[in-house]
Amino acid sequence: MALPVVSVKMKKKKPSLVLTLSSAGILIAGGMTAYWLLTQGQLLSRDLPVGANIIPQDALFAVSLSTDRAQWQKLRKFGTKETQIELDKNLVQLRDRFLTNNGYDFQKDISPWVGEQVTIAILSPEAIKPTSKPVATDDNTVNQRSTVVVLPIKNPEQAKKVLAQPKNPKAGKWIDRTYEGIAIKETNSGSGENLSAAVIDQHFLVITDNPKTTERAIQAYKNKTSLATTAGFTDNFPKIATSQAFAQFYVNIPASAKIAAESGNRHLPTQVLTQLQNNQGLAGSISLESQGIRIKGISWLNPNSQRTLRVENKAGKMPNLVPPETLMMLSGGNLKQLWSDYVSTSQGNPLSPIPPEQLKASIKSLTNLDFEQDLLSWMGNEFSVSVIPSSPQDTLSDNFRASLVFMVQASDRARAETSLKKLDEVMKTQYQFQIQQTSVAGKPIVNWFGPLGTLTATHGWLDGDVAFFALGAPISGKIIPKLNNTLANTPLFQQTVPSEPNPTNGQFFLDVERTTKNFPLPTLLPNQQTFLTATRSIGITSAVNDSRSNRYDIFLTLKKVGDEEIGR
Helix, strand or coil: CCEEECEEECCCCCCCCCCCCCCHHHHCCCCCCCCCCEECCEECCCCCCCCCCCCECCEEEEEEEECCHHHHHHHCCECCHHHHHHHHHHHHHHHHHHCHHHCCCHHHHHCCCECCEEEEEEECCCCCCCCCCCCCCCHHHCCCCEEEEEEEECCHHHHHHHHHCCCCHHHCEEEEEEECCEEEEEEECCCCCCCEEEEECCCEEEEECCHHHHHHHHHHHHHCCEHHHCCCHHHHHHHHCCCCCCEEEEEEHHHHHHHHHHCCCCCCCHHHHHHHCCEEEEEEEEEEECCEEEEEEEEEECCCCCCCCCCCCCECCHHHCCCCCCCEEEEECCHHHHHHHHHHHHCCCCCCCCCHHHHHHHHHHHHCCCHHHHHHHHCCCCEEEEEEECCCCCHHHCCCCEEEEEEEECCCHHHHHHHHHHHHHHHHHCCCCEEEEEEECCEEEEEEECCCCCEEEEEEEECCCEEEEEEECCCHHHHCCCCCCCHHHCHHHHHHCCCCCCCECEEEEEEHHHHHHHCCCCCCCCCHHHHHHCEEEEEEEEEEEECCEEEEEEEEEECECCHHHHCC
């Protein structure tokens, strides 16, 4: 199948998950607008993806894509020539698989009768019950992941004419059969992929790459075991609905985690899979705006889970405490709580970036401090981690191009000062650092000079009992005294970081252009450099929506095709 992208093409949506949603680059691939249809005399919510009442509950991933040609042309204005090549390559693969290889052209054969969006879903590779009648299919495909494409029919007469007669005899012999009273057409191509198509309730054309998958879709529709009846699905999707959205997507977290655990050599232990069962889904809507792409997301817990979320949204101050030239800033509302959540989901998980016990042991070994008792115990308020570049004219910054700055509003200042004094003593006696007490703008600070006399770190206090610790270039003069011009006041931050949800429990900002020009970034995504080259900045705002769900808003400010030539 294909969607209009200047020429006849279709967009492939790759799943991605991030809390933080670094997943954002992959999400560009998906799309949807709100849609309505009558099914069994009931109105399907405008806020749900089309076909949500057909796609089985065990779908790993589903994305609804707009069929509006203008939306696709708008998407193609973003990025670079390289990102367009990647986009087109994926689109052509899907177009050829579902349309071209079977003799169909999207604009000529599909566009006249299809609705405002189509949905593509990937189902889990669970064994499928035998069909009512044997069909020619490779037994090895039974346990493979399969694809379902749902196309809403807005003009039944035109659709009937196109679908009545298969257009490409070379694609293989078409077989007609009936399942649960619904007529099915399927190919027997001998190429290993047998396409199957059925019209459900006269409103939806369902195409799959496995005849048994078509039966699963019919069963889901008739037995009401579809995505629309998945726990939390209809409650949470409306919370991120956007008019004229380009895409909507859904990720089945426990099912996806199970698949990930079974692939490769690194398996998730039972206790981690049990934890992930507490999470039910991640969903989002994607909109195209003049300067980039906006993603409104929500994740929710399984209603049967005993776990609940702590509704605490008290972040938002940290962008006002760092200077306007800040390259990156990540803030949160409660570091102590964040660590507790991380421990509960990471204990024994080999895929965790840093195993909790290993981190605690490392800090104990290096500093002789207990991570939880000496440090986290007074870090129960808002915190941030920032990258602040050094000033070219600052001779003390010759050894470092930037500073990694940690800030936290102390919930117990006396305890914090005791811990910092312990840390000073360890650096002095164990590592032979020179500890220098001085002041900046009338506020006391402590500098650490390494054995070779290099200023390595600084810590001190800002107004409001905010402790800071800067590692690298000396930046005390940039954050003390209180700033008149801050990161929060810059046009780029205001344009990039979403103002909603508000109040918030965390924000993220990354000036991609300036950062990638000066510092290497760790590889987190396939084709990451291609994506970063097309991106100006990334902003995220999150909040605990209620005791069962989290909200995320993401904005990617993007370059437009041709900008690189203009800049030369």
